[in-house]
Amino acid sequence: MASTNQGRKSTIYDVAKATGASTATVSMVLNGTWARYRIKEETANRILESARELGYNVNMKARGLRLSRSGLAGMVVPHYRNRFFAGLAQTFEDQARSRGLCPIVVGTQRDPAVEVSVTETLLSQRVELLFIAGVRNPTPLNELCSAAGVPCINLDLPGDGAPSVVSDNRAGARAITDVLIDKLLARGEAPDDLVLLGGVADEYATEMRIAGFRDAFEARKIAPSPDAIECCGYNAAAAKQALARRYEKHGRLPTGLLLNSITAFEGTVQFTATLPPDVWKAAIVGCFDWDPFAAYLPFDVTMLRQDVQGIIAEAFALTEKYDPQDRSLILVPTAFGKQFEEAEQTKEFDR
Amino acid sequence: MASTNQGRKSTIYDVAKATGASTATVSMVLNGTWARYRIKEETANRILESARELGYNVNMKARGLRLSRSGLAGMVVPHYRNRFFAGLAQTFEDQARSRGLCPIVVGTQRDPAVEVSVTETLLSQRVELLFIAGVRNPTPLNELCSAAGVPCINLDLPGDGAPSVVSDNRAGARAITDVLIDKLLARGEAPDDLVLLGGVADEYATEMRIAGFRDAFEARKIAPSPDAIECCGYNAAAAKQALARRYEKHGRLPTGLLLNSITAFEGTVQFTATLPPDVWKAAIVGCFDWDPFAAYLPFDVTMLRQDVQGIIAEAFALTEKYDPQDRSLILVPTAFGKQFEEAEQTKEFDR
DNA sequence: CTGTTAGCGCCTTCAC
DNA sequence: GTGAAGGCGCTAACAG
Numbered sequence: 001m002a003s004t005n006q007g008r009k010s011t012i013y014d015v016a017k018a019t020g021a022s023t024a025t026v027s028m029v030l031n032g033t034w035a036r037y038r039i040k041e042e043t044a045n046r047i048l049e050s051a052r053e054l055g056y057n058v059n060m061k062a063r064g065l066r067l068s069r070s071g072l073a074g075m076v077v078p079h080y081r082n083r084f085f086a087g088l089a090q091t092f093e094d095q096a097r098s099r100g101l102c103p104i105v106v107g108t109q110r111d112p113a114v115e116v117s118v119t120e121t122l123l124s125q126r127v128e129l130l131f132i133a134g135v136r137n138p139t140p141l142n143e144l145c146s147a148a149g150v151p152c153i154n155l156d157l158p159g160d161g162a163p164s165v166v167s168d169n170r171a172g173a174r175a176i177t178d179v180l181i182d183k184l185l186a187r188g189e190a191p192d193d194l195v196l197l198g199g200v201a202d203e204y205a206t207e208m209r210i211a212g213f214r215d216a217f218e219a220r221k222i223a224p225s226p227d228a229i230e231c232c233g234y235n236a237a238a239a240k241q242a243l244a245r246r247y248e249k250h251g252r253l254p255t256g257l258l259l260n261s262i263t264a265f266e267g268t269v270q271f272t273a274t275l276p277p278d279v280w281k282a283a284i285v286g287c288f289d290w291d292p293f294a295a296y297l298p299f300d301v302t303m304l305r306q307d308v309q310g311i312i313a314e315a316f317a318l319t320e321k322y323d324p325q326d327r328s329l330i331l332v333p334t335a336f337g338k339q340f341e342e343a344e345q346t347k348e349f350d351r
Numbered sequence: 352m353a354s355t356n357q358g359r360k361s362t363i364y365d366v367a368k369a370t371g372a373s374t375a376t377v378s379m380v381l382n383g384t385w386a387r388y389r390i391k392e393e394t395a396n397r398i399l400e401s402a403r404e405l406g407y408n409v410n411m412k413a414r415g416l417r418l419s420r421s422g423l424a425g426m427v428v429p430h431y432r433n434r435f436f437a438g439l440a441q442t443f444e445d446q447a448r449s450r451g452l453c454p455i456v457v458g459t460q461r462d463p464a465v466e467v468s469v470t471e472t473l474l475s476q477r478v479e480l481l482f483i484a485g486v487r488n489p490t491p492l493n494e495l496c497s498a499a500g501v502p503c504i505n506l507d508l509p510g511d512g513a514p515s516v517v518s519d520n521r522a523g524a525r526a527i528t529d530v531l532i533d534k535l536l537a538r539g540e541a542p543d544d545l546v547l548l549g550g551v552a553d554e555y556a557t558e559m560r561i562a563g564f565r566d567a568f569e570a571r572k573i574a575p576s577p578d579a580i581e582c583c584g585y586n587a588a589a590a591k592q593a594l595a596r597r598y599e600k601h602g603r604l605p606t607g608l609l610l611n612s613i614t615a616f617e618g619t620v621q622f623t624a625t626l627p628p629d630v631w632k633a634a635i636v637g638c639f640d641w642d643p644f645a646a647y648l649p650f651d652v653t654m655l656r657q658d659v660q661g662i663i664a665e666a667f668a669l670t671e672k673y674d675p676q677d678r679s680l681i682l683v684p685t686a687f688g689k690q691f692e693e694a695e696q697t698k699e700f701d702r
Numbered sequence: 703c704t705g706t707t708a709g710c711g712c713c714t715t716c717a718c
Numbered sequence: 719g720t721g722a723a724g725g726c727g728c729t730a731a732c733a734g
Contacts (some may be wrong), residue, residue, distance in 0.1 A: 009477075009499045011711055022721045027713055038719060055498030060475040061415045062711035065726045070412060072476070080431035080440055089431055097465075102472045104455040107444050114448075119659050121453045125412040125423070126360075147406030148360045236643075269647045292587075293644035296620045360729055373705045378729055388704055413727030416710045 010054040017049045019043075026051075026185075030058065033223040046247040049188040060102075064126060073101035074127035076118055076141075077120050078134045082262045084289050087308040088133055088155065095312050101128065110134070115141060123148045129319045131155050131312075136203065138162070153315045153320040158202055158329050167203060167306045169288075172334035173212025173258075174219075176286045176304050178334075180256050183284050183300065191217070191227040194256035197245075198239050198264030201231040206260060209288065213258065234260070239267025247271075253280055259287040265294060307332050361405040369401045370394075377402075381409065392683050411453075415477060425478035426450035426471055427492075429485045430459040433613045435640050436652050438659040439484055439506065446663050452479065460487070466492060474499045480670045482506050482663075488552065489513070502673040504666045508555055509680050516665040516681040518657045520556050520639075523685035524563025524609075525570075527637045530687075532567060533606050534651065538606075542568070543576040545607035546597075549615030552582040555609060560639065564609065585611070589645050590618025598622075604630065609637040616645060655685050 013024045019026070021043060028034040029047045046134035050056075064070040073096040080086045089105045096103035104127065108114040119141045122130060130145055132138045133155040142161025145152035159166035181191045195211050199206030210229055217224050232242040239259070247253055253272070259265040265287045272280040283299045310332040318326070363377045370377070372394060379385040381396040395594045401407075424447040431437045440456045447454035455478065459465040459475040470492045473481060481496055484506040493512025496503035509515035532542045547564050548681050550557030561580055585592040590610070598604055604623070610616045616638045623631040634650050641654035662684040669677070 011475075012713095015712080024713080024715095024722085025712095025720060031713080040719070043719085055495070056437060057499055059416075059477060059711055061412050061421060061477055062726090063713075064412045065410075065416055065711080065728090066713050068726070073470075080437040081434075083432075086431040086437065090458055102455075102476060103457060106454060107441055111443075118448075120408060121422075123360075123408050125453060126410060126412055128517075144406075150410055233697075266643050269644065273438050274646050291642075291644055292617050293620065293642055293648065296624050296648060297644065298649060309415075363729095364727080374727090375706075375729080376704060378727095379704095382729085384729095394704085410727050414729075415708090416712090416726090417728045417730085419710070611715070 001074075006125035009059070010056045011059070012056070014054055015047060015056055018054065019047050021047060021133075030056075043205065047286075055184060057323060068126075070120075070126040070128060071100070071102055072125055072127040073099075073103050073129050074122040074125075075103065075105040075131040075133065076115060076122070076135065077105060077107055079107045081202050082289055083291060084156075084262075084306055084308065085134065086089050088312065089129060090130065091308045091312045095316055099316070101264075110136070116144070121143050123150060129153075129322075131315055132159075132162075133157075133317075135159075146324055149324075151319045153219075153318050155311055155315060162329060163224045163326045163328045163330070164334060165311055165318065167311070168331040168333050169208035170212040170215070172288070172304050174207040174215040175212075176288075176302060176336075177213045177258060178219075179302050180284055180286045181220070183302075186321070187284075189255045191220070191222055193254050194224065194228060194258060195254040196229045196258045196260065197232065197242060197268070198234060198260030200233060207229055232264075234263055235336050236263045236267035236270060239264040240271045241267075243268060243271040253283060256284045257286070259285065262289040262291055262294070265291070265323075269297060285321075302336065304334050304336060306334050360410070361407045362410070363407075365405055366402050366407055367548045368400060369405065370398050372398060372400040381407075421475075421477040421479060422451070422453055423473075423476055423478045424450075424454050424480050424482075425457040425473040425476075426454065426484065427466060427473075427486065428456060429459055430458045433640055434642060435507075435613075435657055435659065436485065439663065442659045443662045444480065446667055450667070459486075461487070463488070463491075465560055467495070470495050474501060480504070480673075482601075482666055484508075484511075497675055502525075502670045504669050506662055507665060508698055511678060514669050514677045514679045514681070516669065516683060517556075518662070519682040519684050520559035521563040521566070523639070523655050524560040525566040526563075526682075526685075527639075527653060528564045528567035528609060528689075529570075529633055530653050531609060531637045532571070534653075535607050538635075540608075542571070543579065544605050545575065545579060545609060546605040547575075547580045547609045548583065548593060548610065548619070549585060550582045551584060551609030557582055560611060581610075583615075585614055587614045587618035587621060590615040590624045592618075594619060594622045598626075604634060607635045607637075611639055613638060613640045613642055613645070616642070620648060653687065655687060657685050658683050 009039035012023050014118045016023045016026045022169055025039060026037060026047055027039050029044045034044050060071050075092050078090055080089060092105060093103040106118045108118055115135055123144060129151045130154050132141050134157055138154045138159030139161040142152050142159055152162045154162055159164050182192055184191050229243055232238040259268060285299045286302045288304050290305050295301055314330050314332060365373050367374045367377045373422055376390060377398055379388050379390060385395050411422050426443050428436045428440055431440060432553045443456060444454040457469050459469055466486055480502045482504050483492050485508055488503045489510035490512040493503050493510055505513055505515035507517055509517050514565060535542050535545060581593050583589040610619060620700045636650045637653045639655050641656050646652055665681050665683060
């Protein structure tokens with residue numbers, strides 16, 4: 001359609017030649033700064049027109065080189081397989097775009113080597129800021145960033161090389177544990193039949209959740225069962241196995257189950273599916289993170305949602321008044337149910 | 352740690368000055384091309400060392416400007432909310448990285464305006480190729496790319512402005528319809544009690560699936576019910592509503608349900624959850640796309656999975672021998688069950 | 703074996 | 719109002 005010089009992208013020189021103006025004039029017009037330089041409106045229009053016809057498109061490489069601003073905002077996430085990270089990525093993209101930045105989010109599969117190489121790549125591309133989500137040990141990445149002078153924020157899992165914004169896991173865990181204990185009591189079951197399953201023992205989020213779990217019991221002056229906490233790791237197969245062992249040992253499932261991740265929930269479902277329905281239909285389940293289908297499983301399910309909007313907003317706020325020395329830890333509250341629904345509203349044509 | 356010039360990123364000039372070598376030497380060493388130029392190994396080591404100390408990091412903006420190669424590979428997706436797009440993004444990232452490109456994937460929420468502006472941004476960043484997934488009308492985006500001389504491939508939904516690689520929806524639909532009819536027959540139900548729900552009537556994927564649905568019936572020389580096909584759109588609420596209307600009208604649910612998307616499945620579950628369990632427990636359900644939890648709902652569920660690995664591999668292959676005139680349409684087969692599991696294997700520390 | 707130089711495309715300052 | 723010139727960081731000739 002457009003009379004493009006097929007194949008080669010056009011430059012401001014092409015536009016200048018086509019309109020008989022100088023490159024400076026073209027540049028000003030294309031940047032919108034032409035009003036300040038009292039360039040004739042007619043000239044401006046002619047240039048704009050010609051640029052469109054030539055399919056001109058700023059070369060951010062060149063502009064970035066000159067201005068030392070890339071227009072890129074980076075984020076690393078482990079993957080997009082759960083609603084939390086998917087929502088985090090989505091929200092990040094929206095907010096980055098609304099700030100005139102091009103979002104670039106990369107999944108690392110939680111592989112530390114990939115994390116480092118991705119960070120280096122992003123730094124090479126001269127991202128103007130970097131959010132690091134769900135990385136077990138963000139410190140090396142933080143150091144790379146600060147060596148490059150790039151603002152860097154840890155999300156979800158805190159680190160000591162940069163400011164962090166994470167969900168208030170402890171308060172959330174306490175709240176959901178409270179709900180589960182109440183449900184247990186209402187059903188005439190013992191609260192110490194509640195088990196916290198999944199997660200990694202020495203990891204921040206899990207520790208906070210364990211603390212919150214204990215808080216809830218302490219507030220009622222009761223104690224959880226001595227083997228109430230089982231950090232079997234984050235993957236589904238491990239949870240399934242852990243549950244199988246418990247079943248073997250006690251001849252039944254715990255009545256109440258607090259799952260440390262949606263994958264632990266997956267494992268739970270995989271295991272219970274191998275059992276006769278009446279054995280598990282009565283289970284009371286709570287879960288950190290949520291999934292649209294999980295709510296319809298034949299359990300009594302309570303899901304805790306993280307505020308992805310809040311997390312991203314706080315993180316961007318931190319980059320605005322960025323201080324390389326800052327190591328603050330910002331806690332963002334979690335909530336039950338559909339409180340943060342706006343984040344994943346679906347449009348008419350969606351699937 | 353490193354004796355960095357805090358804040359400002361170091362350049363080859365810094366390294367050159369620090370080592371007393373010239374920028375050219377530094378450049379060669381840092382590119383690994385130094386062996387060809389017979390640079391003393393000792394010099395090379397000195398430079399490498401110094402570069403590490405200074406926290407040096409190539410500026411891809413400058414290199415890209417010089418080489419007119421950005422090292423960036425772009426992909427636009429609607430969102431990451433289902434396993435298909437999440438898997439597509441993941442696989443794309445892996446493959447891009449293994450080709451030495453930095454993957455940059457952006458979600459557009461299926462908003463055409465966002466789609467255009469994102470494409471322009473990506474083109475400004477001089478991506479070396481662009482994959483466009485799940486865009487209703489990719490043609491304008493294809494045109495932007497070809498005007499810029501950037502190889503562009505449509506994924507999932509075909510377009511006529513570039514080559515496309517899409518799932519073989521028709522064959523997949525036929526196969527899953529076959530399975531459902533067999534199950535219906537095995538249970539002594541009439542096959543024409545099978546309903547295809549969800550999707551948009553004039554859209555490619557839906558049309559193909561309808562055709563496959565009909566193929567399965569024709570092969571058996573039977574006909575689906577006249578109102579067997581209901582394209583109520585892709586979102587969950589619409590499916591829920593459509594199902595409610597049917598229930599109202601017939602006083603029962605169809606025994607067999609083929610859902611055009613995971614969101615239609617969501618709507619189905621939302622609706623059936625409002626009914627007494629015995630009314631719907633017997634339902635036979637099929638779905639395009641899958642979800643780990645959906646398999647454990649109290650239905651007889653069959654899920655069709657798309658081969659994200661295959662799709663991405665084909666797309667990359669197309670870019671290698673890229674021909675701007677090429678408009679070929681490559682069909683990638685789908686499969687049942689966990690055939691493509693490798694794509695979403697989870698590691699030990701995962702959630 | 704290593705240093706010098708000329709741009710890649712763009713933006714800004716400074717003359718005209 | 720507009721044009722010429724310099725330089726952002728890097729690489730590929732081309733000289734030493």
